Amino acid sequence: MEKAKIQKYxxxxxxxxxxxxxxxxxxxxxxTQDAAFARLLAESAYDLGAKEVFxxxxxxxxxxxxxxxxxxxxxxxxxxxLTDSYDHFDAQKAVLLYxxxxxxxxxxxxxxxxxxxxxxxxxxxxxxxxxxxxxxxVRWSIAAIPSPAWARKIFPTLAGDEAVxxxxxxxxxxxxxxxxxxxxxxxxxxxxxxxxxxxxxxKNFRSLRYRNALGTDLTVxxxxxxxxxxxxxxxxxxxxxxPNIPTEEIFSAPKRDGVNGxxxxxxxxxxxxxxxxxxxxxxxxxxxxxFKAKKNEEILRGLLDNDGGARYLGxxxxxxxxxxxxxxxLLFYNTLFDENASCHFALGKGYPVCLAGSDSMSAAEVAxxxxxxxxxxxxxxxxxxxxxxxxxxxxxVETPVFVNGKFAQDKS
Amino acid sequence: MEKAKIQKYxxxxxxxxxxxxxxxxxxxxxxTQDAAFARLLAESAYDLGAKEVFxxxxxxxxxxxxxxxxxxxxxxxxxxxLTDSYDHFDAQKAVLLYxxxxxxxxxxxxxxxxxxxxxxxxxxxxxxxxxxxxxxxVRWSIAAIPSPAWARKIFPTLAGDEAVxxxxxxxxxxxxxxxxxxxxxxxxxxxxxxxxxxxxxxKNFRSLRYRNALGTDLTVxxxxxxxxxxxxxxxxxxxxxxPNIPTEEIFSAPKRDGVNGxxxxxxxxxxxxxxxxxxxxxxxxxxxxxFKAKKNEEILRGLLDNDGGARYLGxxxxxxxxxxxxxxxLLFYNTLFDENASCHFALGKGYPVCLAGSDSMSAAEVAxxxxxxxxxxxxxxxxxxxxxxxxxxxxxVETPVFVNGKFAQDKS
Numbered sequence: 001m002e003k004a005k006i007q008k009y010x011x012x013x014x015x016x017x018x019x020x021x022x023x024x025x026x027x028x029x030x031x032t033q034d035a036a037f038a039r040l041l042a043e044s045a046y047d048l049g050a051k052e053v054f055x056x057x058x059x060x061x062x063x064x065x066x067x068x069x070x071x072x073x074x075x076x077x078x079x080x081x082l083t084d085s086y087d088h089f090d091a092q093k094a095v096l097l098y099x100x101x102x103x104x105x106x107x108x109x110x111x112x113x114x115x116x117x118x119x120x121x122x123x124x125x126x127x128x129x130x131x132x133x134x135x136x137x138v139r140w141s142i143a144a145i146p147s148p149a150w151a152r153k154i155f156p157t158l159a160g161d162e163a164v165x166x167x168x169x170x171x172x173x174x175x176x177x178x179x180x181x182x183x184x185x186x187x188x189x190x191x192x193x194x195x196x197x198x199x200x201x202x203k204n205f206r207s208l209r210y211r212n213a214l215g216t217d218l219t220v221x222x223x224x225x226x227x228x229x230x231x232x233x234x235x236x237x238x239x240x241x242x243p244n245i246p247t248e249e250i251f252s253a254p255k256r257d258g259v260n261g262x263x264x265x266x267x268x269x270x271x272x273x274x275x276x277x278x279x280x281x282x283x284x285x286x287x288x289x290x291f292k293a294k295k296n297e298e299i300l301r302g303l304l305d306n307d308g309g310a311r312y313l314g315x316x317x318x319x320x321x322x323x324x325x326x327x328x329x330l331l332f333y334n335t336l337f338d339e340n341a342s343c344h345f346a347l348g349k350g351y352p353v354c355l356a357g358s359d360s361m362s363a364a365e366v367a368x369x370x371x372x373x374x375x376x377x378x379x380x381x382x383x384x385x386x387x388x389x390x391x392x393x394x395x396x397v398e399t400p401v402f403v404n405g406k407f408a409q410d411k412s
Numbered sequence: 413m414e415k416a417k418i419q420k421y422x423x424x425x426x427x428x429x430x431x432x433x434x435x436x437x438x439x440x441x442x443x444t445q446d447a448a449f450a451r452l453l454a455e456s457a458y459d460l461g462a463k464e465v466f467x468x469x470x471x472x473x474x475x476x477x478x479x480x481x482x483x484x485x486x487x488x489x490x491x492x493x494l495t496d497s498y499d500h501f502d503a504q505k506a507v508l509l510y511x512x513x514x515x516x517x518x519x520x521x522x523x524x525x526x527x528x529x530x531x532x533x534x535x536x537x538x539x540x541x542x543x544x545x546x547x548x549x550v551r552w553s554i555a556a557i558p559s560p561a562w563a564r565k566i567f568p569t570l571a572g573d574e575a576v577x578x579x580x581x582x583x584x585x586x587x588x589x590x591x592x593x594x595x596x597x598x599x600x601x602x603x604x605x606x607x608x609x610x611x612x613x614x615k616n617f618r619s620l621r622y623r624n625a626l627g628t629d630l631t632v633x634x635x636x637x638x639x640x641x642x643x644x645x646x647x648x649x650x651x652x653x654x655p656n657i658p659t660e661e662i663f664s665a666p667k668r669d670g671v672n673g674x675x676x677x678x679x680x681x682x683x684x685x686x687x688x689x690x691x692x693x694x695x696x697x698x699x700x701x702x703f704k705a706k707k708n709e710e711i712l713r714g715l716l717d718n719d720g721g722a723r724y725l726g727x728x729x730x731x732x733x734x735x736x737x738x739x740x741x742l743l744f745y746n747t748l749f750d751e752n753a754s755c756h757f758a759l760g761k762g763y764p765v766c767l768a769g770s771d772s773m774s775a776a777e778v779a780x781x782x783x784x785x786x787x788x789x790x791x792x793x794x795x796x797x798x799x800x801x802x803x804x805x806x807x808x809v810e811t812p813v814f815v816n817g818k819f820a821q822d823k824s
Contacts, residue, residue, distance in 0.1 A: 023483075032447040032469060039473050043481075051483035057444060057469030061451050069455075071435075071463035081500050084493035 001168035014044035016186045017141030018095040019241040022049030025094035032059045034099045037145050067110040075118040078125035086129040096140040103149030104333035107273025115272045116302030123375030135352045139235050143245040174246045193231035200228040205391035212387045214264040221258025223370030225356040228252045248340040251317035253350035255370040257286035267381035270333045274299045286312050309374025314350035321405030335379045342383030348374035413580035426456035428598045429553030430507040431653040434461030437506035444471045446511045479522040487530040490537035498541040508552035515561030516745035519685025527684045528714030535787030547764045555657040586658045605643035612640040617803035624799045626676040633670025635782030637768040640664045660752040663729035665762035667782040669698035679793035682745045686711045698724050721786025727758035733817030747791045754795030760786035
């Protein structure tokens with residue numbers, strides 16, 4: 001990919017993703033392999049007037065090495081100074097820009113217990129930080145760039161450089177970078193969400209029933225006062241930002257104890273560097289009371305055992321099966337992309353912003369309103385070409401929301 | 413350079429440099445451009461039984477970008493969480509391995525005030541950490557690998573890859589990696605220091621007088637109980653380690669207020685990414701009362717203005733002009749190498765371990781014994797082919813220590 005276009009992509013990330021404002025502190029989360037892009041991103045942030053850009057570097061290969069070779073006690077603690085570093089930047093309302101490039105198979109063969117114990121320690125330590133970002137107290141955004149290992153996973157028959165170039169092309173297409181004016185295209189995209197959001201929020205369904213030929217038959221109740229969101233969000237000062245580049249989903253928070261039935265995954269789940277494949281859950285009164293997976297069931301168990309909230313749903317998201325990302329027909333092995341190709345749910349914490357008036361609600365009030373809490377938030381895909389979703393309003397009237405994997409409303 | 417040899421160099425660094433022991437925590441300081449080597453180094457540390465390896469990453473290009481583009485207030489503070497991270501690892505007596513690869517011209521054109529203010533903030537914040545490492549309470553080591561920018565600076569007429577390969581060859585030669593058994597060669601090298609150290613420690617000179625044709629005429633008094641050190645050092649538990657790879661110097665601490673005369677630099681000084689060239693100092697009762705430099709005099713002024721101890725000498729080091737590194741005839745623009753090609757001094761803090769019995773002395777007692785304290789420690793080169801150093805013992809007897817840039821003792 002030519003450097004000028006990558007530079008423009010960095011600009012999109014800083015401007016539309018994090019929407020960096022004059023005087024903002026900015027934190028860039030990057031792997032050492034992303035250094036060239038992370039520098040361009042920093043330049044874009046300074047161009048927008050950032051007062052300081054801090055890079056929080058990591059090296060995925062060293063992370064794997066640590067899981068394989070460190071002493072066992074290394075996985076039960078998250079150092080206080082590292083937690084403090086998040087608080088330090090949150091106190092300044094620093095804009096967080098996460099560069100995603102991990103090999104989906106990074107942690108293949110690594111002890112699942114080590115990974116889940118460290119995740120649990122990390123999630124517990126960063127609970128406050130996660131609450132701030134999930135309630136939009138700080139602006140944050142995730143965008144991806146190809147790494148050789150990730151590109152090879154998606155395009156296994158191509159040579160290294162070709163695979164990287166092909167993944168760049170896919171990312172540029174999906175993120176509207178091929179439009180004449182990508183930033184303007186994102187403004188239009190964000191506006192386009194408004195019609196569907198207005199429709200769903202006005203319908204105010206009490207529950208949604210999912211069914212398809214894979215065997216999914218799940219009823220999801222919605223809490224009172226729930227809001228459907230999509231596209232740009234806003235921080236507490238009303239400054240818009242796009243948490244995900246790309247984004248095609250409309251999402252809300254389900255009622256914690258109102259989920260019942262069976263749901264079958266339609267795509268593998270890349271979790272902590274491992275692929276969990278062909279899995280399903282049975283829910284009763286909100287809780288996943290049973291589960292199975294053809295591959296990496298133990299990893300899935302570790303995920304569910306994170307805490308009391310990890311077996312409950314925190315997010316419900318609608319994505320038509322004809323989204324630009326679905327049409328591309330690629331499996332990215334990465335939630336940032338795959339969640340935009342498919343209806344999905346998330347296990348774990350729900351977004352408080354999916355409740356009307358959440359700005360003035362305490363965490364306890366958000367929980368009482370029915371939004372799940374957990375140290376984790378992990379999306380999994382359920383959308384299929386034959387998915388049907390039926391909405392039931394407070395008068396018991398049924399409305400088709402999805403027919404054959406697409407918004408029913410679009411047909412009329 | 414072939415990967416197997418680089419791997420062996422990483423092993424030398426972990427084993428002879430830091431001397432990583434079973435159960436040690438290890439911190440690797442590395443630039444993102446050093447990632448491949450930093451991974452090999454981590455593997456070597458794990459091979460030696462490290463319980464955990466933490467990488468403290470930095471990116472020199474982003475560092476430069478910050479100096480150029482961040483708001484001015486970014487350079488007056490060093491965050492508490494980052495200071496705490498040093499304390500966290502020091503509390504575990506983590507072994508520190510610093511990978512050096514910086515472009516000597518990294519900060520050319522950057523505001524000298526920003527650099528010196530940030531250095532001052534950093535040095536003040538990390539004072540405790542520096543005291544622990546300079547008194548060998550923790551084991552630490554510095555070794556270098558080529559970066560394209562550094563290699564181009566040394567070999568400006570070579571193409572990028574060739575310059576890097578040439579610098580690898582120089583580093584491998586100088587660090588005894590071309591010996592049949594490099595680790596054994598380092599054991600011999602460390603033993604070879606013992607003869608000269610015993611001679612100088614037995615002589616117990618009261619002062620040393622430096623003279624050469626550049627115009628240097630400097631008398632340096634030595635404190636009572638001073639020790640000459642060189643080669644391997646030992647931590648408080650008696651575990652040996654080599655702080656510098658390579659090392660050819662024999663060093664001690666001068667008497668803080670006992671330095672008088674003029675000293676002229678014999679090599680440029682690479683300080684904070686800037687080259688200070690053709691500089692000299694005049695000392696009176698220990699203090700540099702005047703100085704000049706043909707290039708980057710303002711950077712030099714910033715260095716001397718760090719604190720009250722920055723204008724006093726903290727280290728005196730003897731290196732024969734026929735050392736293997738001198739004979740190579742290269743200017744490395746990097747203290748780790750250039751200090752081993754030339755007699756030198758350091759401005760700033762002296763090593764407490766250069767006093768007999770320092771293990772049981774407080775910082776105040778070390779200062780009272782005459783060893784300088786400062787937040788900085790910066791070496792500069794004074795050795796020349798015609799350098800004469802004469803030692804004066806307590807009875808006023810004169811002994812030639814260096815004649816024509818070499819140890820006089822070697823002639824007999």
